[in-house]
Amino acid sequence: MVKWRILVSTAVAALTVAAWGTTAEAAPTVPPGDGAVVSPSVVGGSRATQGEFPWMVRLSMGCGGALYSPNLVLTAAHCVSRTGTNTSITATLGTVDLQSSSRITRTSNYVYRAPGYNGNGDDWAFIRLSSPVTTLATLPIATTTAYDSGTFTIAGWGANREGGAQQRYQLKATVPFVSDSTCNSSSMYAGQVIAAEEICAGYAAGGVDTCQGDSGGPMFRRDASNAWIQVGIVSWGDGCARPNKPGVYTQVSYFSSSIRSAASSLGS
Incomplete structure (x- = not known):
């Protein structure tokens, strides 16, 4: 399911x-x-350090x-x-x-x-x-597909195993890109992934993934200037960290124009 x-x-x-x-x-x-x-926190992760993200x-x-x-x-x-x-x-x-x-x-x-x-x-x-937070760095979004591959970082306070408890401390992990064709293959999601607007990441063997409680969190990587950039939003998956069931993320670059327009209308 x-x-x-x-x-x-x-x-x-x-x-x-x-x-x-x-x-x-x-x-x-x-x-x-x-x-x-x-979902819970990141499965197969380690504790993030204060100020890291x-x-x-x-x-x-x-x-x-x-x-x-x-x-x-x-x-x-x-x-x-x-x-x-x-x-x-x-x-x-x-x-x-x-x-x-x-x-x-x-x-x-x-x-x-x-x-x-x-x-x-x-x-x-x-x-x-209700009021701005001016003491913390913000995370820019990807506006092109240039960074929609490679190795990504995931982080959150969700469960650290399928069916597990939410976490007090933020966990982090890295996951590799999975192509649309592979992710939609019969051994993975059999066509359930919307290729144009979703991106998959994870290991065929499983073991590392976002989980319940991580929904909405960012998937990010370094850009050409070595700055962090958001490429995905935690969306869904079949269980957590199961073999051949990578995490599925909203592909931020596809929605970047709509996201920026909405932010402008909200007074960002």
């Missing part, structure tokens, strides 16, 4: 977030036709995100319910330890979900923060 990488149990999300000292939003609705379990964001509904601008978090459409005013989401930033006394928190004031999202592609969204 294809699983979105977000926690769908309100009780689990509430208990987990309560332990972090933030307020949980009710878990979002699972997309049509899916009985998914929300300063743009990483943890969202109270059990998702991840990246700081696109001081007041906008780029995440997955399946993490939010609709476009409109929303003051119920808490974003935690500036720390790898979600219990750190130095963590930064902001509430949301608006959500923008990709127009036309219906659970099949178009899996991106913005969460606008």
Whole structure:
């Protein structure tokens, strides 16, 4: 069964977030036709160091995100319910330890979900923060396909094994690009991947992957100037780190014009 990488149990999300000292939003609705379990942290990863990926964001509904601008978090459409005013989401930033006394928190004031999202592609969204975060670096997005291959970095606070618990400390890992043709082969996803707007990454042997709770988080790599650039958004996968079941990510470059236009309209 294809699983979105977000926690769908309100009780689990509430208990987990309560332990972090933030307020949980009710878990979002699972997309049509899916009985998914929300994802945990990175499988097969190691602990990230403080300040290593300063743009990483943890969202109270059990998702991840990246700081696109001081007041906008780029995440997955399946993490939010609709476009409109929303003051119920808490974003935690500036720390790898979600219990750190130095963590930064902001509430949301608006959500923008990709127009036309219906659970099949178009899996991106913005969460606008109630006030800007000016002390952290933001993560630029890829605007061409030039960086949509190679080796990528993934990070998050999701489960570190399929069916596992959400993590207190941010984990990171690297995963290789998997071509559309390979990812859509009969041994992998048999045509389920939308080649134009999704990108696959992972090992044929499995063992390293994003998981429930990592939904909406960034997949990123270095650009030609050795700066970090976001190429993907954690979207879905069959289980976590299973052989021949790589992670599937929203291909940011495909949506870059729409993302930038939406950011402008939201006052980024």
